[in-house]
Amino acid sequence: MEWLIGCWVFIGILVGWYWIKEKKKIETKHGLPEGNLGWPFIGETLEFIASGYTSQPVSFMEKRRSLTLGQNADMSFLASWYGKVFRTNILGTPIIVSTDPEVNKVILQNHGSTFIPAYPKSITELFGKNSILQINGTLQKRVHALIGGFLRSPQLKARITKEIEHSVKFTLSTWKDMHEIYVQDETKKITFEVLVEALMSIGPGEDMNFLKREFEEFVKGLICIPIKFPGTRLYKSLKAKERMLKVVRRIVEERKTALRNTNEKPPIIDFVDVLLRDIEESSEMQRLPYDFITGNIIELMVPGEETMPTAMTLVVKFLSDCPVALEKLMEENMELKKMKTDSSEGYTWTDYMSMQFTQNVISETLRLANIINGVWRKALKDVQIKGYSIPQGWCVLASFSSVHMNENNYENPYRFDPWRWEKMGAAVNNNFFTPFGGGQRLCPGLELSRLELSIFLHHLVTSYRWVAQQDEIVYFPTVKMKRKLPIRVTPIST
Ligand code: HEM
Numbered sequence: 040m041e042w043l044i045g046c047w048v049f050i051g052i053l054v055g056w057y058w059i060k061e062k063k064k065i066e067t068k069h070g071l072p073e074g075n076l077g078w079p080f081i082g083e084t085l086e087f088i089a090s091g092y093t094s095q096p097v098s099f100m101e102k103r104r105s106l107t108l109g110q111n112a113d114m115s116f117l118a119s120w121y122g123k124v125f126r127t128n129i130l131g132t133p134i135i136v137s138t139d140p141e142v143n144k145v146i147l148q149n150h151g152s153t154f155i156p157a158y159p160k161s162i163t164e165l166f167g168k169n170s171i172l173q174i175n176g177t178l179q180k181r182v183h184a185l186i187g188g189f190l191r192s193p194q195l196k197a198r199i200t201k202e203i204e205h206s207v208k209f210t211l212s213t214w215k216d217m218h219e220i221y222v223q224d225e226t227k228k229i230t231f232e233v234l235v236e237a238l239m240s241i242g243p244g245e246d247m248n249f250l251k252r253e254f255e256e257f258v259k260g261l262i263c264i265p266i267k268f269p270g271t272r273l274y275k276s277l278k279a280k281e282r283m284l285k286v287v288r289r290i291v292e293e294r295k296t297a298l299r300n301t302n303e304k305p306p307i308i309d310f311v312d313v314l315l316r317d318i319e320e321s322s323e324m325q326r327l328p329y330d331f332i333t334g335n336i337i338e339l340m341v342p343g344e345e346t347m348p349t350a351m352t353l354v355v356k357f358l359s360d361c362p363v364a365l366e367k368l369m370e371e372n373m374e375l376k377k378m379k380t381d382s383s384e385g386y387t388w389t390d391y392m393s394m395q396f397t398q399n400v401i402s403e404t405l406r407l408a409n410i411i412n413g414v415w416r417k418a419l420k421d422v423q424i425k426g427y428s429i430p431q432g433w434c435v436l437a438s439f440s441s442v443h444m445n446e447n448n449y450e451n452p453y454r455f456d457p458w459r460w461e462k463m464g465a466a467v468n469n470n471f472f473t474p475f476g477g478g479q480r481l482c483p484g485l486e487l488s489r490l491e492l493s494i495f496l497h498h499l500v501t502s503y504r505w506v507a508q509q510d511e512i513v514y515f516p517t518v519k520m521k522r523k524l525p526i527r528v529t530p531i532s533t
Pocket residue numbers: 156171172179183186234339342343346347350410411414415473474475476477479480481482483484485487488
């Protein structure tokens with residue numbers, strides 16, 4: 040027994056010695072940003088995760104960005120002041136974190152030849168090597184342009200406005216009969232169906248229900264321990280993806296056959312059409328494989344299940360806590376509703392998007408919620424940005440939340456204040472406001488997201504009142520309401 044304990048102690052010492060040696064080697068490398076790699080294996084992960092469970096999720100970054108400046112009389116504080124760019128070790132990865140908007144901009148723009156995306160292993164396993172999140176260079180540019188072109192096309196805008204409107208009105212009408220609504224769950228019914236309809240023209244029914252069920256199983260594995268054998272989370276999610284692929288393949292096949300059997304070029308109505316048309320018109324060298332299409336279609340459903348419902352839930356939360364903003368939002372939306380009722384005209388994409396205060400509410404929600412708190416990249420070569428060295432092979436985290444929650448950029452950053460955007464001007468993506476990322480990978484769903492949120496808000500505030508129960512936002516591993524935001528809804532008579 041004593042012999043065994045002795046062995047363990049020896050192994051412990053050996054591992055500790057090796058860790059210290061490796062850490063020193065890394066830390067002495069010329070020009071690396073200041074910082075601390077923390078404990079062996081776990082690094083500074085525990086503190087990082089703990090901050091995600093507080094109301095100030097960027098406290099981990101804040102502390103390192105401006106730690107103890109001016110507190111010690113003997114000047115020793117300089118050793119622990121890391122600055123806007125620092126190194127750490129979180130979630131099993133030694134990483135350089137940037138909280139500097141200018142450095143973030145370079146990281147986002149230098150994509151492809153210098154930085155490539157670096158996602159956790161569970162995500163890369165589930166999405167596969169053809170995923171838009173993993174492809175790079177000209178292929179990524181091409182697929183990005185196809186998605187962006189489709190999402191911004193006037194045909195889709197007209198069609199999707201009606202579809203979102205219909206789905207929002209229908210879903211809201213079911214809320215009034217329910218004793219309690221969990222906004223986080225209920226909003227998925229709107230966003231998932233709208234997206235699947237736009238991607239593949241599947242309406243409500245068996246296929247939609249099947250995809251919804253399997254997709255819920257699929258996304259559970261996006262952040263999990265990346266071990267793949269029967270019974271593990273990752274394995275179950277991969278199996279769900281296989282089952283979904285069968286349905287998507289069948290739909291693509293049916294569409295391919297229909298396309299072959301017609302002499303005319305049918306109009307493009309969904310994303311399957313966009314990709315099939317691209318395949319048809321591309322040279323053999325450039326042709327995307329059919330498996331590429333099916334995989335990417337499944338991946339494009341993620342915002343319908345995750346990001347969009349979270350944005351809708353948080354806007355309800357912020358408005359529930361800020362009655363003045365809700366009042367002003369109602370006024371603006373009631374005005375539009377009256378105009379539309381008086382003229383008996385339907386709403387257009389532009390009607391919804393032109394309400395300025397509503398757009399400010401959306402910008403403020405995106406700033407404060409930080410649904411995607413930053414992006415992870417890996418350096419393909421040694422890079423120097425603003426005097427900081429990022430060595431080849433290192434991961435970098437361009438932290439958007441640290442910029443959005445920095446009081447030097449936003450006065451009272453933790454306050455929900457849609458009026459701040461009146462002073463700051465239009466909420467276009469600039470270095471200080473990047474909820475949709477930037478550069479070559481700027482989210483192609485940016486306008487669609489704003490439209491969906493605008494339509495949801497319009498019909499919610501002009502037809503209903505609600506009372507929200509006490510709930511808190513949790514920021515780790517992804518932004519969510521702790522209790523899924525329970526509310527009670529009553530219709531108003533106008
Ligand atoms: C509030 C909602 C949303 C937020 C906050 C959001 C945020 C983001 C961010 C930050 C990125 C950049 C990732 C990176 O640089 O690695 C991104 C990429 C992307 N988003 Fe969104 N997104 C939202 C909704 C949507 C919607 C509705 C769609 C449409 C289907 C969409 C499709 C995509 C795609 C395809 C990419 C990958 C682009 C590429 O790598 O070239 N997103 N999104």
